[in-house]
Amino acid sequence: MSEQEIKDLEKIFEERIANDEKIEPKDWMPEKYRQMNIRQISQHAHSEIVGMLPEGNWITRAPSLLRKVTLLAKVQDEAGHGLYLYSAAETLGISRDEMYKQMLTGKAKYSSIFNYPTLTWADIGAIGWLVDGAAIVNQVSLTHTSYGPYARGMVRICKEESFHQRQGYQIMYILANGTKEQREMAQDALNRFWWPALMMFGPRDADSTHTDQSMKWKIKIKTNDTLRQMFVDQVVPQADILGLTIPDPDLKYNEETGHYDFGEIDWEEFWQVVKGHGICNKDRLEAKNKAWNEGEWVRNAAVAYGEKQKEKQVKKAS
Numbered sequence: 001m002s003e004q005e006i007k008d009l010e011k012i013f014e015e016r017i018a019n020d021e022k023i024e025p026k027d028w029m030p031e032k033y034r035q036m037n038i039r040q041i042s043q044h045a046h047s048e049i050v051g052m053l054p055e056g057n058w059i060t061r062a063p064s065l066l067r068k069v070t071l072l073a074k075v076q077d078e079a080g081h082g083l084y085l086y087s088a089a090e091t092l093g094i095s096r097d098e099m100y101k102q103m104l105t106g107k108a109k110y111s112s113i114f115n116y117p118t119l120t121w122a123d124i125g126a127i128g129w130l131v132d133g134a135a136i137v138n139q140v141s142l143t144h145t146s147y148g149p150y151a152r153g154m155v156r157i158c159k160e161e162s163f164h165q166r167q168g169y170q171i172m173y174i175l176a177n178g179t180k181e182q183r184e185m186a187q188d189a190l191n192r193f194w195w196p197a198l199m200m201f202g203p204r205d206a207d208s209t210h211t212d213q214s215m216k217w218k219i220k221i222k223t224n225d226t227l228r229q230m231f232v233d234q235v236v237p238q239a240d241i242l243g244l245t246i247p248d249p250d251l252k253y254n255e256e257t258g259h260y261d262f263g264e265i266d267w268e269e270f271w272q273v274v275k276g277h278g279i280c281n282k283d284r285l286e287a288k289n290k291a292w293n294e295g296e297w298v299r300n301a302a303v304a305y306g307e308k309q310k311e312k313q314v315k316k317a318s
């Protein structure tokens with residue numbers, strides 16, 4: 001393709017973005033746009049898949065049969081989200097195997113939040129309320145992202161995440177209105193998950209590598225700081241209803257801006273976790289590698305079954 005032809009295609013692409021048109025898999029797109037989407041969508045998929053581990057840890061210990069089936073269904077939903085997202089990324093020309101290997105080898109990132117342990121049952125409530133809550137704030141904005149398959153995947157994922165958020169909040173509500181020990185357990189979970197939940201939105205806008213270009217191409221619709229503020233504004237009144245205290249002495253409603261001001265995030269901790277030095281980074285990757293290795297026979301059996309079915313169809317047709 002000549003330089004002029006590429007320039008013309010770039011112009012058409014930029015116009016389509018400006019007009020809020022969705023970019024579809026077979027459309028022409030700049031290579032950088034393709035790569036940025038692969039990066040974000042695959043990291044998002046890895047987060048869903050690794051995110052099954054902290055909650056999966058409590059399935060056998062959930063306090064009742066109802067809690068057990070609900071948690072089981074939630075964790076299965078997260079697997080489904082991972083699969084939609086891998087499929088969306090595959091439409092950009094990368095294979096699922098390649099993405100998965102990037103995650104297993106620690107080359108690809110996944111959300112920092114899943115490197116924190118789940119120590120008590122209240123942590124399952126805090127994850128549903130805060131982690132799914134933060135995920136929804138981010139993902140509702142991503143339903144308007146410019147890449148069609150990602151945007152459509154987000155619509156369905158958000159519906160399921162809002163159910164997850166409610167089940168988490170309901171766990172917190174029951175605990176917060178229970179015995180003294182239960183209230184203390186709920187408060188302790190909030191204390192440990194509050195700051196990591198705020199870190200899910202990524203570095204400050206001023207320190208973010210990708211935000212400017214992502215916003216230009218409408219891969220991201222809102223910046224990290226904007227989404228973080230939306231989350232804080234949404235969650236503070238919810239904590240008040242629970243009668244729990246958000247562990248931030250600087251948290252205060254600002255009459256002038258109409259938003260809650262909040263304290264400084266420990267960015268040193270954030271980058272340590274992102275770089276692989278969080279409490280559970282090593283365990284998470286070990287668990288995923290173990291599952292991958294031990295599941296080899298299942299994958300082989302599925303491929304063999306698929307081939308047999310194909311042979312049967314060919315025989316029928318001939």
Ligand code: FAQ
Nearest residue numbers: 044047048051110111112135199200201202208209210211
């Ligand atoms: N953790 O330039 P930016 C869920 C990395 S929800 C780890 O600002 P960007 C649901 C970033 O990748 C959680 N790494 O990056 C669930 C980049 O590294 P790179 C997943 C982080 O992309 C609930 C570098 O720092 N949601 O799973 C984090 O513009 C319960 C510079 O940062 C999504 O992925 C972090 N927190 O903005 C499942 C949503 N933050 O690639 C189970 C889609 C930043 O240059 C249970 N993603 N980094 O090596 C996004 O919206 C964006 O990618 C952000 C980051 C906002 C996460």
